Amino acid sequence: MTIDCITKNPSTLSSFGEHKEDQQRSLVFDSSVLKQEADIPQNFIWPEHERPNTLKSKELKVPVLDLGDFLSGHSSSFKEVASLIDEACKNHGFFLVVNHGVDASLIYDAQRYTDLFFDLSLLEKQKAQRKVGECFGYASSFTGRFRSKLPWKETLSFRFSSEENSSNIVKDYFKNTLGKEFEPIGKVYQDYSNAMSTLSLQIMELLGMSLGVNRAHFKDFFEENDSIVRLNYYPACQKPNLTLGTGPHCDPASLTILLQDNVTGLEVFVDNEWRSIVPNSNAFVVNIGDTFMALSNGRYKSCLHRSLVSDKTARKTIAFFLCPRGDKVVSPPEELVDEKTPRVYPDFTWSTLLEFTQKHYRADMNTLQAFSNWVQQKGT
Ligand SMILES: C=C1C[C@]23C[C@H]1CC[C@H]2[C@]1(C)CCC[C@@](C)(C(=O)O)[C@H]1[C@@H]3C(=O)O
Ligand SMILES: O=C(O)CCC(=O)C(=O)O
Numbered sequence: 001m002t003i004d005c006i007t008k009n010p011s012t013l014s015s016f017g018e019h020k021e022d023q024q025r026s027l028v029f030d031s032s033v034l035k036q037e038a039d040i041p042q043n044f045i046w047p048e049h050e051r052p053n054t055l056k057s058k059e060l061k062v063p064v065l066d067l068g069d070f071l072s073g074h075s076s077s078f079k080e081v082a083s084l085i086d087e088a089c090k091n092h093g094f095f096l097v098v099n100h101g102v103d104a105s106l107i108y109d110a111q112r113y114t115d116l117f118f119d120l121s122l123l124e125k126q127k128a129q130r131k132v133g134e135c136f137g138y139a140s141s142f143t144g145r146f147r148s149k150l151p152w153k154e155t156l157s158f159r160f161s162s163e164e165n166s167s168n169i170v171k172d173y174f175k176n177t178l179g180k181e182f183e184p185i186g187k188v189y190q191d192y193s194n195a196m197s198t199l200s201l202q203i204m205e206l207l208g209m210s211l212g213v214n215r216a217h218f219k220d221f222f223e224e225n226d227s228i229v230r231l232n233y234y235p236a237c238q239k240p241n242l243t244l245g246t247g248p249h250c251d252p253a254s255l256t257i258l259l260q261d262n263v264t265g266l267e268v269f270v271d272n273e274w275r276s277i278v279p280n281s282n283a284f285v286v287n288i289g290d291t292f293m294a295l296s297n298g299r300y301k302s303c304l305h306r307s308l309v310s311d312k313t314a315r316k317t318i319a320f321f322l323c324p325r326g327d328k329v330v331s332p333p334e335e336l337v338d339e340k341t342p343r344v345y346p347d348f349t350w351s352t353l354l355e356f357t358q359k360h361y362r363a364d365m366n367t368l369q370a371f372s373n374w375v376q377q378k379g380t
């Protein structure tokens with residue numbers, strides 16, 4: 001299976017104001033220009049059935065997990081927290097965490113440097129240009145990657161590894177791609193990524209408890225994680241009802257920890273309708289991804305979500321996608337497999353799933369099923 005949405009690497013880049021036949025090869029999402037345009041280019045217009053609702057979506061009240069007692073080792077509240085997680089993950093896989101132990105000044109710095117990065121000129125940001133087929137770097141929308149249903153966003157994605165010999169991987173990425181003066185910014189994102197990795201291992205412990213397996217099982221599995229961090233910038237758009245910031249998808253990774261600013265935009269598809277997750281400045285939004293759905297043998301849901309854009313306000317978020325080390329086999333623990341609940345997904349490695357989303361398939365609501373079929377077909 002090969003996607004038809006990957007275009008040839010553009011030879012030259014210019015703005016959208018060119019002749020139609022030149023557009024495909026030379027698209028570039030220059031948000032400083034586009035956010036003011038009354039009309040948006042065709043490639044950003046989503047099909048009617050996928051566009052935002054005309055009426056504002058209702059708020060989805062997701063459980064708020066207070067990690068304070070858990071992190072300070074007061075075991076009396078563990079059961080309560082684990083049962084809240086269990087309910088959320090069986091229904092839709094989304095919850096908030098508060099009192100998560102991440103330093104407020106680190107969060108503040110990470111958000112301010114996200115502002116700073118996206119305020120740079122296009123040329124400066126393009127020093128970190130993401131190449132087609134690679135999953136790290138700066139992408140102004142995905143003009144080089146897809147032909148239609150382009151997302152109204154800019155992203156900067158970088159790799160985090162918890163391995164000891166990679167303790168400067170994020171810091172070095174900023175220095176090596178953007179220049180020496182970006183090293184201090186890289187240091188902030190290095191610290192932020194470390195904090196996210198630690199938080200995600202704590203959540204993995206709770207997920208182990210709530211699924212009734214050995215408490216350390218998933219925490220140990222992800223101890224050596226090879227994760228992705230992504231800064232998202234959704235510029236204002238004069239036609240917000242025709243486009244999407246991030247299209248409907250389930251995250252292929254294992255767990256996503258999202259830091260939203262105070263602008264609404266994130267929506268989750270629950271009980272056949274889109275519901276919004278209203279920003280809470282004290283909280284991270286956490287959701288289960290496809291790889292954890294497979295690890296839980298289908299018990300916990302990786303749920304469809306998307307992000308809208310606004311005509312008035314730009315929105316910025318920071319996502320940490322927890323991923324296992326690329327070569328680890330994703331297979332549910334034996335406690336979750338029995339006669340009544342046989343294996344739902346085949347064994348796979350994260351590096352194969354990542355390659356599938358970058359080279360063969362555009363991540364959407366069906367990624368895990370399409371990937372499972374692909375793995376099974378390849379194996380026969
Ligand atoms: C493994 C990944 C692929 C995407 C980034 C991470 C986790 C989520 C995926 C994504 C965000 C799902 C929606 C579509 C996508 C193309 C996007 O809009 O960014 C996806 C990412 C990607 O393939 O780059
Ligand atoms: O930025 C957001 O609101 C969510 C982004 C998202 O879902 C993703 O990057 O996977």
Ligand SMILES: [Fe+2]
Pocket residue numbers: 249250251256305
């Ligand atoms: Fe997502």
